[in-house]
Structure formats: structure tokens, C-alpha cells
Amino acid sequence: MRPVPAIVVMGVAGCGKSAVGEALAVRLDAVFIEGDRLHPPENVARMARGEPLTDALRQEWLDAIGQRIAASVASGQGVVAACSALKRRYRERLRGFHKDIVFLYLEIDPATAKRRVASRQGHFMPASLVDSQFATLEAPAADERALTLDATRPIADSVASAINLLSKSL
Template sequence: MDEKAAEAPTGAPGSVPAIVVMGVAGCGKSAVGIALAAALGAVFIEGDKLHPPENVARMASGEPLTDKLREGWLDAIGERIAASVEQGQGVVAACSALKHSYRERLSGFCPEIVFLYLEIDPATAKWRVGSRKGHFMPASLVDSQFAILEPPAADERASTLDATRPLSELVAAAVRGIRGS
């Protein structure tokens, strides 16, 4: 982990991990989430795929989502997380979870959720989003995400990693923190 979080918070010993990889567009949520799920033998949930078509169309046209428009999407992610945990499966979800209230909403479905915040600067996020192909999120919306971003507070079940680090380092640090080693 980086200097902002020496260890990731963990659930009770032997508990099934429920992790949300969070941050602004371009921080690497999906890449880290997929690799982390594979390393933990967990199910991966791609939050972007759970957006309703109306939300995708709004974002593709450069319109940021409101809190109200995010509610159903957050609920869909929370329900999937809870279903995996109920089945005894570890789960890693990629979801921006930009505000404290969004993280609280997700935690309402599964109180054991641990958030892994991938911290990145606006310039790097814009460059990454502008460089990717075939994604609905335009680089023009990156600023709107930073405008509402509430990084996890010290009292949240969260840890922070520098999203500019190589993928292998991010996953290794997350696994160490989750396993408490």
C-alpha cells in the first residue's frame, strides 16, 4: 500500500472478501479489478456494464450523471455484490463510488465491503480516458468526476493506492493488504 494506507482493512478472519475498486474514470478500476479478482479467485463485476442505457447515452453525449441517475446503478452493483457474498463467493467490483453517500449505499447491501481507492491526478486521468477506444465515457467528463469526488475518509473501510503504479504492483499491494500479510 502507499503512504496513505499501510494496510487494507479486512473483514473478520475467514470472511468472504467483498471489494469495490473505486475512483474517477481512467484510474484503472476495471484492469485492477479483473486482475485482483483473478488473484483472489473471486467473481468480478464490471460496474459500467450495469448502467442503464439512458445513463450510457447521457455520458456518451458528455452529460454527467446526477445522484438520482446513479441510484439504480449503485443498487444493481450492490445487489450483485450481496448475491455473490450470499453464495459464499469472494467478489471484486469496479465502481467509481465517488461520494461517501454512494459508498454508504453500496455498504447497505453488504456491510463488509472494503473500498480500494485508486488515486490519480486529473491530467493523467484525462489522458488515459482520451486514449482508450470503444468506451462511452468521454475525456470531457473527467473534470466533473473530480468535482464531486470525496476520497474515502479515515473512518471508512478503505485504502488508497497510487493509480499510476504498474498494474502488477497495485494488485500485489491490494492482495497483501486484503490477506493481512
């Protein structure tokens, strides 16, 4: 498989972005960026209170992820980032830092996402915000450089499918 310079694993809370992204980065010998760790403290506090983020509140966060992606690519390293990237304009903002990002959309149903988020320990995102994520979600369109995976499958299956799809599409 040819090296992929930048992949963003995207989707709503509970779809498995972090788990799939980290495992994919290991398989690709790429840097892993955990987008949740780059949220400004104010955003984390807001979400912990059950308040969804606005587009304006997401800008600094998206820029931090985009800057990390660009820095990794500039240093010659492949990179996999976990970032919800729920709207097309968010994905376009990230592409402003590196135009060749491939988005890997982990598609999941609301009930499964809520169940997963409710079972997480020590995470700032409450299950009460899952509905707002689905309300915000704009699944990647056919003209975007994006691949879709079933997020209800085991992590190892998702990673294997991602590698297979990436090898065919790039």
C-alpha cells in the same frame, strides 16, 4: 490471506478500476463485476453526450452493483467490483447491500486520468467528463473501511500492493 467477501475498486474514470479489479479478482479467485456494464442505457447515452450523471441517476446503477455483490457473497463467493463510488453516500448505499465491503481507492491525478480516458477506444465515457468526476469525488475518510493505492503504478504492482494491504488490514 483470509478470504475477503467483497471489495469495490473505486476512483475516477481512467484510474484503472476495471483492469485492477479484474486482475485482483483472478488472484483472489473471486467473481468480478464490471460496474460500467450495469449502467442503464439512458445513463450510458447521457455520458456519451458528455453530460455528467446526477446523484439520482446513479441510484439504480449503484443498486444493481450492490445486488450483484450481495448475491455473490450470499452464494459463498468472494467478489471484486469495479465502481467509481465517488461519494461517501454512494459507498454507504453499496454497504447497504453488504456491510463488510472494503473499498480500494485508486488515487490518480487529473492529467493522467484525462490522458488515459482520451486514449480508450470504444468506451462511452469521454475525457470531457473527467473534471466532473474529480469535482464529485470525496476520497474515503479515515473512518471508512478503505485502502488507497497509487493508480499511476503498473497494474501488477497495484494488485500486489492491494493483496498486501488487504492481508494486513483484515
